[in-house]
Amino acid sequence: MLKTALAERLWPRPPLWMSALGAAAIALLIVYPFVFTASFSHHLMILILLYALMAQSWNVVAGLSGQISLGQAIFFGIGAYSSSVLFAKYAITPWAGLLVGMLLSALAAIAIGVPTLRLRGHYFAIATLLIGSSVQIVFQRWDWVGAASGLYVPIERTAPFFYLQFHTSKVPYYYLALGAAAAGYLVVWKLRRSRLGFRLQALRDDPDAAASLGIAIARHKVLAFMISAAMMSVAGTFYAQYVLVLDPERLFSTEISIIVLLMSVLGGSGTLWGPAVGAAILVPLSEYSRIWFGGTGRTIDLIIYGILILLVCMWRPSGILSLLEERIRRRATMP
Amino acid sequence: MSGELILQAVISGLLMGLIYALVAVGLTLIFGLMEIVNFAHGEFLMLAMFTAFWFWTLAGLDPMLSLPFVVILLALAGILTQLGIIQRLLKAPMLAQICGTFGLGIALRAVAQFLWTPDFRTIANPLIAGRVQIGPIFIGQPQLITGGVCLLSFAALWWFVTRTETGLGLQATAQDRQAAAVMGIATERMFALGWAIGLGCVGIAGTMLSTFYYIFPEVGTNFALLAYVAVALGGFGNILGSLLAGVLIGIVESLGGLLLDPSYKTLIVFALYLAVVILRPHGLFGRF
Numbered sequence: 001m002l003k004t005a006l007a008e009r010l011w012p013r014p015p016l017w018m019s020a021l022g023a024a025a026i027a028l029l030i031v032y033p034f035v036f037t038a039s040f041s042h043h044l045m046i047l048i049l050l051y052a053l054m055a056q057s058w059n060v061v062a063g064l065s066g067q068i069s070l071g072q073a074i075f076f077g078i079g080a081y082s083s084s085v086l087f088a089k090y091a092i093t094p095w096a097g098l099l100v101g102m103l104l105s106a107l108a109a110i111a112i113g114v115p116t117l118r119l120r121g122h123y124f125a126i127a128t129l130l131i132g133s134s135v136q137i138v139f140q141r142w143d144w145v146g147a148a149s150g151l152y153v154p155i156e157r158t159a160p161f162f163y164l165q166f167h168t169s170k171v172p173y174y175y176l177a178l179g180a181a182a183a184g185y186l187v188v189w190k191l192r193r194s195r196l197g198f199r200l201q202a203l204r205d206d207p208d209a210a211a212s213l214g215i216a217i218a219r220h221k222v223l224a225f226m227i228s229a230a231m232m233s234v235a236g237t238f239y240a241q242y243v244l245v246l247d248p249e250r251l252f253s254t255e256i257s258i259i260v261l262l263m264s265v266l267g268g269s270g271t272l273w274g275p276a277v278g279a280a281i282l283v284p285l286s287e288y289s290r291i292w293f294g295g296t297g298r299t300i301d302l303i304i305y306g307i308l309i310l311l312v313c314m315w316r317p318s319g320i321l322s323l324l325e326e327r328i329r330r331r332a333t334m335p
Numbered sequence: 336m337s338g339e340l341i342l343q344a345v346i347s348g349l350l351m352g353l354i355y356a357l358v359a360v361g362l363t364l365i366f367g368l369m370e371i372v373n374f375a376h377g378e379f380l381m382l383a384m385f386t387a388f389w390f391w392t393l394a395g396l397d398p399m400l401s402l403p404f405v406v407i408l409l410a411l412a413g414i415l416t417q418l419g420i421i422q423r424l425l426k427a428p429m430l431a432q433i434c435g436t437f438g439l440g441i442a443l444r445a446v447a448q449f450l451w452t453p454d455f456r457t458i459a460n461p462l463i464a465g466r467v468q469i470g471p472i473f474i475g476q477p478q479l480i481t482g483g484v485c486l487l488s489f490a491a492l493w494w495f496v497t498r499t500e501t502g503l504g505l506q507a508t509a510q511d512r513q514a515a516a517v518m519g520i521a522t523e524r525m526f527a528l529g530w531a532i533g534l535g536c537v538g539i540a541g542t543m544l545s546t547f548y549y550i551f552p553e554v555g556t557n558f559a560l561l562a563y564v565a566v567a568l569g570g571f572g573n574i575l576g577s578l579l580a581g582v583l584i585g586i587v588e589s590l591g592g593l594l595l596d597p598s599y600k601t602l603i604v605f606a607l608y609l610a611v612v613i614l615r616p617h618g619l620f621g622r623f
Binding site for chain 2: 116125131137138303305309310312
């Protein structure tokens with residue numbers, strides 16, 4: 001059954017120009033740091049890649065299994081804290097911290113998901129919103145991890161790849177972020193075409209029908225939540241290694257949970273590339289508005305974010321990518 | 336821990352809870368009518384507080400006197416939101432509805448921050464100030480009057496919804512949109528009315544709150560979170576439920592702050608939410 005599902009084409013093969021464009025984009029991503037050599041260009045692209053990964057993480061739980069999580073920042077923070085605490089207190093390499101963070105995030109996803117994923121619609125969304133704020137409050141009061149003042153990752157100048165710290169150039173960070181994002185998108189691409197992925201999409205579209213076909217809804221949703229949490233955690237660890245400062249106010253902020261959702265919805269939630277498109281639009285918007293408008297830029301980008309997402313929800317709820325898809329489909333069906 | 340201290344905490348929690356309830360009733364009314372959770376609710380509360388603040392700063396009008404103007408302005412904002420934004424969102428999937436109202440909230444908060452800076456402001460020397468002593472208990476006069484105004488608003492709302500023809504039309508629309516439309520009730524007008532009343536309540540709550548609370552762009556966030564809890568506890572769409580739930584939350588929060596660490600008081604309320612939605616998904620009192 002899986003084979004027939006895979007063989008069936010739900011929409012026509014993209015035209016040649018699109019495949020060429022895709023190949024060019026991949027090539028550009030690989031040579032990017034040498035074409036655009038300014039430190040700011042590297043910084044911008046690192047953020048876009050990390051946010052693309054984070055938005056994809058939200059997309060796994062919401063776009064694929066249909067549960068709207070407003071608490072993704074929890075796992076971002078867990079990822080950042082896991083690697084940093086292990087390194088700062090026990091001098092353990094962040095690579096191990098990366099794995100510990102993924103594991104802890106997946107466990108947290110079980111702890112949060114098992115009771116709450118049964119809730120439908122708004123109840124789950126509000127539950128994750130409240131749990132997100134609660135986790136932030138706990139980390140702001142938790143002395144062992146620095147409470148409200150947060151943590152600094154100790155500077156380490158030897159063995160940069162082992163300690164995941166690069167002080168002379170941002171290029172290694174760029175390739176790490178590219179690798180993390182690529183791995184995340186590959187996992188999701190595989191996931192969407194796997195038995196689990198099809199089941200998730202089935203229970204998203206019609207939970208009752210899916211249950212009647214014998215799909216264990218609760219278990220599948222928890223599984224999707226765990227995968228999503230682990231992905232978010234990876235972004236958290238890399239982000240912590242990149243900025244080297246952990247501030248619970250920022251890491252666990254509702255703002256992060258909301259922004260990854262906005263990116264996905266802007267690009268097209270439930271699609272593979274929607275989150276990346278959303279990140280590629282919103283991150284530069286935020287970074288450039290900060291440059292152009294100075295200190296007040298932090299609010300101007302949020303004004304534009306808010307209005308943009310409102311307009312998309314009102315006029316194009318399926319996201320910007322769907323415009324493109326429609327064009328391809330129309331062209332393909334033309335005689 | 337003396338009994339007086341506990342009684343004091345219960346009373347001040349109850350008074351604060353009445354405000355939570357009035358903020359929540361707007362949410363629950365709107366949800367009951369059209370199954371939309373207004374995630375910009377806290378931002379409208381913030382706007383109401385700032386409106387009262389500017390009336391006082393620019394026109395020298397005390398919040399008690401500007402109250403009717405703020406309510407009218409907020410009600411108008413509600414009608415505009417319904418006609419300009421929500422009407423379209425109604426046809427969109429739930430995800431777009433959540434994101435849409437979230438987007439609106441983000442934009443409103445950012446505009447407030449841009450125009451008025453993130454500073455904390457207060458209204459100095461309001462008409463009502465000071466405190467009264469009843470036996471061993473002290474109650475701030477603004478809080479006491481606010482509690483009274485909230486209760487009056489609830490009574491008026493209850494009378495309107497259950498005793499007037501328009502109010503019954505509102506209830507009918509909430510129960511079954513199609514059937515109500517068949518009976519000749521203008522659904523769209525009811526939606527607009529629901530938003531006007533919902534944000535009007537926020538206008539009352541915001542104005543009263545401005546007499547004794549800090550006014551800043553992020554002020555609505557926490558009130559909105561507590562209002563979501565109140566709505567879930569009271570049952571989505573249940574007016575009296577939101578009153579009881581709001582008061583309950585106020586008391587739990589205040590007692591929790593007294594008996595445990597004050598910084599964890601919101602955590603207790605959030606835990607209450609989780610316990611209720613998991614064990615009693617239709618709220619403590621069900622739907623009306």
